[in-house]
Amino acid sequence: MDKNTKEQMTEEMADVQLIIGKILRLGVIISATVMIIGLVLLIVKGNGGYPHNAFPTDFTQIWAGIAELKPYAIMMLGIFLLILTPVLRVVVSIYSFYREGDSLYVWITTIVLVILGISFVFGILR
Template sequence: MENNEGKNAPKQSHAIVVEDFISQSLRWGVVISALIIALGLVTYLFTGDSGYPAGFFPTTISQVLKDVTHFKSFAIIDLGLLLLIATPIFRVAASIIAFIFDRDRPYVMITTYVLAMLILSLLLGKAE
């Protein structure tokens, strides 16, 4: 019995480490995105200017990143929102890596499919 317990212990501790990493990344992703959004809101409140003409918002990631370097408040808020959206997508990608290390092929395939659908929905989605 001791041999079976010894074999399961490293795998359980590996799973705990992976789950802890994923859990921490989700927490930090939410905290960092909230701080960035708050920074954008504070910038907007102090300047009173979104950085854009009325009714215009950045709609591409490259435009958001470019406008963040110019400290446009709505671009900063958008960056925080993009990070918030990316956080669970990162979790799915990290899960694929964890399943690869665990050699759990069915879950690798399922999670890869989920990640592909998430990315596809982002690429095909349109802002109007």
């Protein structure tokens, strides 16, 4: 690699790291905002929208609850968005390692992403 190519790669990696930081911040801000909206609705309505203060536990219930503006469903969406934030970071990291030409870390990070995906599937199927 010549000096110009190395400088471009360093600049691009700095940009990717900046994007990763923005993804994490934005994910937390969005999820916190959704949670606050759910909390405000809970205070206004006086209940979570479900009998016996149960929470929705699958995506079908969550989406249906969001359509009906049920506070607990909106709060669960906020939690889901918070969980999704580091997963997006893993995806961006795979790209970053690929661009760096670091195949070992591409594989390791891809394995982490697969493990996350499997855990989500098992969590849904439970």
